[in-house]
Amino acid sequence: QSPKIVVIQNPETIKEFSAWNRSYFPIDVPEDMDPFYGAKTLLIVLADSERPTYVEDGSSVLAVLVNAAHAVGVGSCWIHRAREEFASDKGKELLKEWGIPETYEGIGHVVLGYPDMDAPEPLPRKEDYIHYVD
Known part of the structure; x- marks a missing residue:
């Protein structure tokens, strides 16, 4: 159970994270494009890379968050590029600031x-998405 969830609800901080996330898009996107869709809550899922199943564990947390949000009538979306963010010097500095060990990696975001x-x-x-086997 290595994952951690970082919750951000400050609108200005979410805007900063949105711009940071946008900078990792593989294509050029407009400056006003918001990869977090104007969400009021940003969840960042991190997991300890020293655990052999950390990517799977963090991905499971992301999937459960999206399903749980839907169950209570909240909109959500899984957003990528957390891995790139937290592999950067800025990401490592944030982990340090938050008191999270540097072995933690970004797995993904969920916006709510x-x-x-x-x-x-x-x-x-x-x-051909589903294959039935007798």
Whole structure:
């Protein structure tokens, strides 16, 4: 149970993290693009890389967070690029500031909020996504 969840609810801090996350996009995106979709709460999941299953453990936490949010009527989205953020010097400095050992790595983010729109209908699954075996 190595994962830790860092909770950020300060709007200015979330904006700073949004810009930082955007800087790791693999393509150029507009400066006003918000990878956190204006969410009011940002959760950062970190896990101890000294554990052999740290990526799986942290990913499980992210999946449970998204499902739990849905269960109570809260909108959520799993956001990537935490690994790149916390592998950087700035990320290592934040871990130190927060009192989290440097062996912890970023696994992902979950943003939470109440959507101001109706969710679009999901696209159909690709035909070969599920394989049935007798």
